[in-house]
Every structure is written in C-alpha cells, then in structure tokens.
Amino acid sequence: MSGLPRKITELGSRKREQILRAAEKEFEKYGFNGARMQRIADSAGVPKANVHYYFTNKQALYDAVLAYVIELWNQALAPIDASDDPAKVLEKYVRMKVEFTRIYPASTRIFAIELLTGGQHLSERLMTETRRWTRDRAKEIQRWIEQGKILPVDPYHLIFMIWSSTQHYAESETQVLAIYRKKKLSRADYDKLADSLTAMVLRICGLNNRD
Amino acid sequence: MSGLPRKITELGSRKREQILRAAEKEFEKYGFNGARMQRIADSAGVPKANVHYYFTNKQALYDAVLAYVIELWNQALAPIDASDDPAKVLEKYVRMKVEFTRIYPASTRIFAIELLTGGQHLSERLMTETRRWTRDRAKEIQRWIEQGKILPVDPYHLIFMIWSSTQHYAESETQVLAIYRKKKLSRADYDKLADSLTAMVLRICGLNNRD
DNA sequence: GTCTATAAGACGATAGAC
DNA sequence: GTCTATCGTCTTATAGAC
Numbered sequence: 216m217s218g219l220p221r222k223i224t225e226l227g228s229r230k231r232e233q234i235l236r237a238a239e240k241e242f243e244k245y246g247f248n249g250a251r252m253q254r255i256a257d258s259a260g261v262p263k264a265n266v267h268y269y270f271t272n273k274q275a276l277y278d279a280v281l282a283y284v285i286e287l288w289n290q291a292l293a294p295i296d297a298s299d300d301p302a303k304v305l306e307k308y309v310r311m312k313v314e315f316t317r318i319y320p321a322s323t324r325i326f327a328i329e330l331l332t333g334g335q336h337l338s339e340r341l342m343t344e345t346r347r348w349t350r351d352r353a354k355e356i357q358r359w360i361e362q363g364k365i366l367p368v369d370p371y372h373l374i375f376m377i378w379s380s381t382q383h384y385a386e387s388e389t390q391v392l393a394i395y396r397k398k399k400l401s402r403a404d405y406d407k408l409a410d411s412l413t414a415m416v417l418r419i420c421g422l423n424n425r426d
Numbered sequence: 427m428s429g430l431p432r433k434i435t436e437l438g439s440r441k442r443e444q445i446l447r448a449a450e451k452e453f454e455k456y457g458f459n460g461a462r463m464q465r466i467a468d469s470a471g472v473p474k475a476n477v478h479y480y481f482t483n484k485q486a487l488y489d490a491v492l493a494y495v496i497e498l499w500n501q502a503l504a505p506i507d508a509s510d511d512p513a514k515v516l517e518k519y520v521r522m523k524v525e526f527t528r529i530y531p532a533s534t535r536i537f538a539i540e541l542l543t544g545g546q547h548l549s550e551r552l553m554t555e556t557r558r559w560t561r562d563r564a565k566e567i568q569r570w571i572e573q574g575k576i577l578p579v580d581p582y583h584l585i586f587m588i589w590s591s592t593q594h595y596a597e598s599e600t601q602v603l604a605i606y607r608k609k610k611l612s613r614a615d616y617d618k619l620a621d622s623l624t625a626m627v628l629r630i631c632g633l634n635n636r637d
Numbered sequence: 638g639t640c641t642a643t644a645a646g647a648c649g650a651t652a653g654a655c
Numbered sequence: 656g657t658c659t660a661t662c663g664t665c666t667t668a669t670a671g672a673c
Contacts, residue, residue, distance in 0.1 A: 248460030334600040349605050372622035379590040385528040389545040393553040411583035414628045
C-alpha cells in the first residue's frame, strides 16, 4: 500500500560493514535501549542520516548485528562429529567453545544479553535448531553411557555446564578481571582455562586417563 | 551549596517497598536504559511523581535495587566454613548456589546484566570483597590438593565453573525452556540440577565415592 | 549516495495545588 | 505525603538540497 520497503544490497558495501562493526560494539556495551544511533554513526565515521540510509531503523540494525552473531553461534554448534571416541569429541568441543569465546567476546555477550532479557529478538527457528542440536547431542551422550564408554551423567546438564563455564570469561569478564587483578585477559589465560575445563569434563565422564 | 539532599526514611514505608519490588522486575526485564519510570509507577500502583518523591531519580532507584541484590549476593558468598571435609563443603556450596538462583532469579539476572555491561554501578568495595573471598577459598582448595584430599585442579577455574553452571538456569532461562519445551522451570528441575552439578564437582575433585 | 537541518515524539524530572 | 499538569531535553527518524 504505502510503497515497497527500501531494498538494500545485502552484501558488499564497505560503509555498511563499517556501520555493522560499530553497531556491534555499541550494542555490546549498552544493550539495545542504551545504544545511540549518533554514537554508532560517529564510531563508523559517517553522518547519522547515512546509517538510516543503510538500515531502515534501529531495530533493523540490531537484527542485522544479531543475524551475524547467530550465524557464528550456529557454526559453533555444528562441528561435533559422531566420532567413536568420547574423549576426543568432548575435548574438541570444549576447546572450540573457549576459542570461540576468546575470538568473539562481543558476539558472546550480545547473545547472553539477548537470552537474559527473554530473547525477544531471537527467531523461533533458531530456538528450534538449538533444541534439535541439543537433543541429538544428548542422545549421543546417552548412548556412550549405555555402552559403558563414560560414567552416567545427565546429558543436558553436562552440555549446559560446558556452555556456561566456557562462556564465563566473556560474560563475567568484569568480575574475573577484578579477581585476577588484571586489565585484560591474555591468550595464555584462555589456554589455561581450556586445559582446566577439558580436564574437568573428562573427569566428570570418567575419561581422565592422565590423572 | 544548593541545599541538603532530600532525606528519605531508609526503611518502613510500605509504598517505598512496593516501588522497589516493581523496579526490580522492571530492571530485570529491560536493564537500566530500557527501564521506564512510568511502567514502574504503574506496576507499583502509584503516580509517577510519587516514585520521584521516594527516590531522587532513576539512578538512585537502581542503586537501591542493586544494594538489595548485592546484600543477597554477599550472603550467598558467606556460608562456606573451613570444615575438614572437602566433599561436604563443596556439596553444601553447590546446593546453596542452585537454591539461591531458584529463589532469587531476578537478583541473579540483574547482577549478571550488571557484569555483562561492565559493572559500572558496582562499588570498588564489593569487587575487593569478592576478590578476597575468592582468594581465600582458592587457598583452601589448594591446601586440600597439597594434602592429597582432592585431585589437582585449578582452584579459580573450579570456583568459576561452579558459579557459571549454578547460575545458568536463571541467566539462560529462555534457552533452557526452549530446549526442555517447558513454560516454567519447576522445583524438581532445580533439584535435579543440584544433584547433577554436585556429582560433577565431586568427580572433578576425585570425591565420587558413590560411583 | 551523501549530508544538513529539523520534525515528531518519548521520557525523566519538577512545579505547585491539595 | 499525594497527585496533575507540564517543562525541557534527548533521541530517532525523515525531508529535501546537493
């Protein structure tokens, strides 16, 4: 009725990318409501009206940022293969999750804020995908238990424990830095965390051959 | 210079309590920037100007809510005694943390949002207290290791793992509910979680006598 | 495509009667 | 102490020149 929605080239524009990167930082730091279009524009080095040229409104910009975050998240969920060796599968997943958190702290935090505030911007589709992924992984873990390959453990609680503990450095960075008396977490800090969490998960499953 | 700050009775006023409770829900749901004074007033059943009578401004209201949250948090940190039995100490702490999360999900989430956004409203004093508490607990765990009472484990990573995994039901409730296909987490869900996490922590420490 | 200037509305906070 | 009406500011979003 009131005209077609403005069509934006989905990829390619350099300015669009700049704005998206600036927006990600802004939403990470202030959340949706605290984010300011003016600051995003300044940070991206463009006039504010230019932001509105590439993204219809604030919500559309947030959706675009979130779409990128979710794409990363889906990639992080994917690479678990049904290898026969539980120890290798679990170690690989824990280390990949820690690495993901180290490389994409902003995405990790934006997703965490989204979940904390009820996930109003998350699609039904993403939730369904996550449920299926988790259910399939839980079945696999259950099979390992029945085959006597690992000790009995609630598969869902094990998965939740891995998710929450691997994300903790990003989600509670403020507190962790205060406790460590540091200004920044180093690569070495993350490596040590990955080692610790891997050892913990293996012990939980009774796979701690090195102890 | 410009007059004394308005003095408010610290306790007792019934309306003040109503406003505080309404504010807690609002800040939990929308964060500081997303919270609306009008919604808080409506939710508390008072005119907006009345909110400003009891609390100078939005920040003061948030501070009051946060003070309550932090008081609870400090209580949650306290009750670890230096008992000689690591298994009992760890089990008690894990169960207490899960229980805290179940009873005070709003407080848990407000604190999580605060940490996620850099903890700009947290006092230096609270951070120092948390650091001391964590350091003392870590030393105790280290002593257990040296005495051969538990398996070697990075004490800080163990504490972080307990914190993050016990808080996960509150902080990622949206996701957990989607995975479980539930509308609400029950008392039984939390009890099962507490059992699982207790077993996991004991296995990590090599204290899994029941396995 | 880019930018300046401004419209339109939302929101925190207060003045002042009761 | 309570409440209505309103002020002043901040912010998103757009109109329209280039």
